[in-house]
Amino acid sequence: MTDKLVSQLQSHVPNIDLKLISQGAEALVFETTTHPYSSSPSLRNASQFIIKYRPPKPYRHPKIDAQITKQRTSGEAKFMYKLSKLAIPCPSLISCDFSHGIIWMEHLGKNLPNGNISSLKNWLWYLEKSSDTEARCSGDDVQQLCFEVGKLIGRLHLNDMIHGDLTSSNIILEEQDSVWAPALIDFGLSSFSGLPEDKAVDLYVLERAVDSTHSDFAQSYNAWILQGYEAAHELKRFKKFGKKKHLETIKRLEEVRLRGRKRSMLG
Template identity: 50%
Template sequence: MSVQLITTAQELLNNIPLNVISQGAEAIVFETQTHPFLPKSNQSPTTKFIIKYRPRKPYRHPTLDLQIVSSRTQSEARLLHKLYQLGIKAPKLIAVDGPNGIIWMESVGGTLPNGETSSLKNMLWFKEKSQEEREDQRNEPNIALDDEVKDIMSKVGGAVAKLHLANIVHGDLTSSNIILDQHNDKWEPMLIDFGLSSYSLLAEDEAVDLYVLERALISTHPIYSKSYNEWLLQGYERTFREAAASKKFTEISRRLQDVRLRGRKRSMLG
């Protein structure tokens, strides 16, 4: 990771303490204890916030780069605010600086018993590893397929369905972009990273969203992905039916079959 990028971010953020969480192709994600508006006397050392920073791309023309960074940042911020208005669980927007590519939002999720961040991927890996470590107890229920996992995957499907019912496609659904928040001893999924999200009325786009998540689960959790995906789709369908949108679900389901077929053909052709 470029030290210069981190230095630039700190300069734009008035040199507040920052902890790097991750870096992708488009943005760097930081964690901080500093609120952008509250005075220091009103800030709690236990409260954390997330800052997403889109750095400038030196290979682009400066004017074009400014337009792209500002447009994408403000678009993502507007979407986060829209999700909050719709009651769809996602990080709450706190502040946005479009020209500098900065989004300030609440920190979500917690820590798993093994110390890892409570992403869906980490949770499933934790369960799968726990099961591996007790393979000698073959008469015991499978931890990786217990009721807690089934409940989580069903809720993930429901969360994606609520997004699609609002005609929003995520664009990058993976088990890393789903964070689990704990409420009353229950894990509740929350979608994150809406940098590639968009509005769409096309069932095809929503089917592709589902297919991307399906393939991500197969890739990162190959042993149990069949059950995970089945539970996910059950929660997805149930949410559509509860919203009296069975017709739309049927169309998305049909499109998903088509997308899967195209994916298999591409795999066969290399």
């Protein structure tokens, strides 16, 4: 089945090297060394690029499927474009084919010493498996990075933008001046909303993801993330409304947590 989907993509981007790196229900993600327009691109990581492909869904009517694919692909690209205009770190757009569900973008992240790409999840896992786990996972570097992750999400929400799938896998780390800096990826479920409920759910999804994948240190990680989130709302340019928005979102987050605990108890 996967070979068939790869062949479908190759029919739209012929003679392009493709390496499948991720496959979800909605889309496939490929790595390529080919830039669609230039042999010497000037992006930060110009040797590799990402192609995200939404293949046709055979269970949907072809016309409806084509419309959904076009809407979701263009919506994701518009979200990424607005992020770049706001200087919120995310992959740079290179090329889009909305009708065929293709987004060609910059490849963020580099490999860690264990060979995994430098997502927040993989970096924390790498530290948690080190010989001096307690010291490294409780250190200033981790605290500062979690704080910066919180600030990044705060900036996203202050612009009424919702990620929709905030997990530690969808936060990629870029090395800047020998320090890790977070960037966001995967906006297939993104949306625009000023509602505290939507922002609280975004935070809750990340909180649960950290709880499940980094249980030993999750309490500290999540606390540091929320500290950074609050700090973003205290920036001078958001002074008029930042504190109010933060209080509204955190109050709603407490309600979302309560609903989550009730669902867990009821099974």
